Amino acid sequence: MRNKLIIGNWKMNLGLADAQDLVFKLKSSIGSKQSTEVAICPPSVYLMTLMNVLKDTPQIKVGAQNMFYKEEGAYTGETSPKMLKDLHVQMVIIGHSERRQYFNENDKDVNLKVKSALKFGLTPILCVGEDLKTRENGEAENYVKNQLIEGIKGLNNSEIEKIIIAYEPIWAIGTGKICSGEDANKIIKMIRSTIKDKSSSNVSDKVKILYGGSVKSDNFKEHIQYEDIDGGLVGGASLNFEEFIKLIDLANTAHEQTQSHPV
Numbered sequence: 001m002r003n004k005l006i007i008g009n010w011k012m013n014l015g016l017a018d019a020q021d022l023v024f025k026l027k028s029s030i031g032s033k034q035s036t037e038v039a040i041c042p043p044s045v046y047l048m049t050l051m052n053v054l055k056d057t058p059q060i061k062v063g064a065q066n067m068f069y070k071e072e073g074a075y076t077g078e079t080s081p082k083m084l085k086d087l088h089v090q091m092v093i094i095g096h097s098e099r100r101q102y103f104n105e106n107d108k109d110v111n112l113k114v115k116s117a118l119k120f121g122l123t124p125i126l127c128v129g130e131d132l133k134t135r136e137n138g139e140a141e142n143y144v145k146n147q148l149i150e151g152i153k154g155l156n157n158s159e160i161e162k163i164i165i166a167y168e169p170i171w172a173i174g175t176g177k178i179c180s181g182e183d184a185n186k187i188i189k190m191i192r193s194t195i196k197d198k199s200s201s202n203v204s205d206k207v208k209i210l211y212g213g214s215v216k217s218d219n220f221k222e223h224i225q226y227e228d229i230d231g232g233l234v235g236g237a238s239l240n241f242e243e244f245i246k247l248i249d250l251a252n253t254a255h256e257q258t259q260s261h262p263v
């Protein structure tokens, strides 16, 4: 059975002092016995400082919010996978809808980044999700399926099983609107079965698939009960210590319950 996973995407928020404060609080609250895995993705300029704070806390993993696919070179302003690896960063968000929307990242860029992250031993958190128009036209499943297929193109089974997928409908990100547990589960089941078609059931059983989009402690209870929803990629609520801890607690409880009564 897969453990649940809660990842905080801080986006371009928090000053350094607040970032450190949040990490110190998380560090003293997250126990090593809980089943839920936890990660934070702070702004890249804070990675080195926060990695130092967390160097003796393996139960909190650290990820970047983006990277370029090239190892080094004349790419002003970019961060390479090699640099992230040098800092011992473990994960990297790839293809977040805000990167696709504001920085014109396309499926080809996303695929190159996924491959490059894997090459450098970083776990890619591959984001997929449809906009409102696509959902209203009844095309959400096909759209997300295509993004997924393009994102994992050319990977072998042992690479696919290392990826984390985050299903994040764009219309639910930062809007306060949440995709219902039932609807999210439908897409997430489709993602798992697509991964199975592209690899094997052994691989698709291992891949963690998260939901993201206005996750809060008062709306996530429903989602996290589903056996196929392995956790959340959390934006706004990850900036609030109490909220983030509540989400981790919800995931711990859901894991215990699904072990005895799978949904």
Ligand code: PEP
Residues within 6 Å of the ligand: 009, 011, 168, 172, 173, 174, 175, 212, 213, 214, 215, 233, 234, 235, 236, 237
């Ligand atoms: C995100 O940053 O990926 C996200 C889902 O944001 P929010 O939880 O704020 O909607």
